[in-house]
Amino acid sequence: MPQEPSYVAQLGSVLRRRDAAVLREFLVRSAERFGDSRQVADVQAKSPEEMEELLHRMIVARPDLKDLHRASGEWLFRHGIDAYGEEGQRRN
Numbered sequence: 001m002p003q004e005p006s007y008v009a010q011l012g013s014v015l016r017r018r019d020a021a022v023l024r025e026f027l028v029r030s031a032e033r034f035g036d037s038r039q040v041a042d043v044q045a046k047s048p049e050e051m052e053e054l055l056h057r058m059i060v061a062r063p064d065l066k067d068l069h070r071a072s073g074e075w076l077f078r079h080g081i082d083a084y085g086e087e088g089q090r091r092n
Contacts, residue, residue, distance in 0.1 A: 007034075015059050016068070020051035053081060060084075063066075 005013075007030065024043060030038035043058045046054070056072040059065050060083045076083040 010063065011058075012064055015055065015062065015065060018055065018059070018068070018071075020048060020055045023055050024051050053079065057081075057083065 011026065013021055024046070027043045027088040028040055030052045031043055053076070059068045060076065073083045
């Protein structure tokens with residue numbers, strides 16, 4: 001029986017799709033499988049805008065998605081977010 005790809009590999013594939021709704025589904029499924037109800041609720045409570053920001057932050061944080069860094073960095077910049085600064089830091 002073939003082994004299931006690692007979480008990291010699966011997440012990379014999801015992020016490569018650049019679809020915040022797909023990321024939400026993946027994170028909810030992962031939280032249901034490996035986490036707890038609080039983690040599921042936390043993901044489900046995020047607004048579409050928060051999920052979009054999370055998607056781009058996660059892309060920029062992964063060296064294996066270097067080909068997507070520029071587009072995600074530009075998205076974050078256009079939305080007043082410092083992609084390389086402190087977590088949650090926004091430009092004024």
